Amino acid sequence: MQQWLSKLKWKIQNFMQGRYGFDELSMALYYGAVVLLVINIFADSGLINTLCWFFMLSSIFRICSRNFAARRRELSLYYKYSAGPKAWIQQHIIRFRERKNYSYFKCKCGTTLRVPKGRGKIKITCPNCKEQIIRNS
Ligand SMILES: [Zn+2]
Numbered sequence: 469m470q471q472w473l474s475k476l477k478w479k480i481q482n483f484m485q486g487r488y489g490f491d492e493l494s495m496a497l498y499y500g501a502v503v504l505l506v507i508n509i510f511a512d513s514g515l516i517n518t519l520c521w522f523f524m525l526s527s528i529f530r531i532c533s534r535n536f537a538a539r540r541r542e543l544s545l546y547y548k549y550s551a552g553p554k555a556w557i558q559q560h561i562i563r564f565r566e567r568k569n570y571s572y573f574k575c576k577c578g579t580t581l582r583v584p585k586g587r588g589k590i591k592i593t594c595p596n597c598k599e600q601i602i603r604n605s
Pocket of ligand 1: 576577578579594596598599
C-alpha cells in the first residue's frame with residue numbers, strides 16, 4: 469500500500485512537471501464550481517450544471533496547462549477585476565463587525581464617514597471636501 473502510494477505520488481509529480489499548477493484563479497474557479505454544485509442540489513438547473521462543469525474544467529485546464537504566459541495574463545485580469553468586489557466585501561465585513569460602536573454616513577462627494585454611535589446629534593465634517601452635515605449618531 470505504502471509503495472503503491474509513493475508510486476502514485478511519483479507519477480503525479482512526473483505528470484505535473486512543467487505544468488502551470490495551482491494559483492488563486494484556479495482555486496476561485498474550483499470553489500465557484502463547488503458552490504454551484506451545492507446550489508444545484510436545490511435548484512436542479514441545467515444552466516447552473518453547465519456553469520459548474522465549465523468552472524471545474526477550466527480550473528483543471530489551467531492547472532494542467534503548459535502555456536504559462538496565457539495563464540499569467542488571465543491571472544492578472546482576475547486580480548484587476550476582482551480587487552473592487554473584494555474590497556467592497558471586506559469593507560462591509562468591517563462595518564458589520566463595528567456596527568455596535570460606529571455609524572456610517574455618505575458625504576455628497578462620495579466619501580464614507582465613520583462616527584461613534586450614541587453621541588446624539590453631531591456635526592460631521594468631511595475630511596475630503598470640508599462639507600458639514602448634522603446627523604444623529
Ligand atoms: Zn465630502
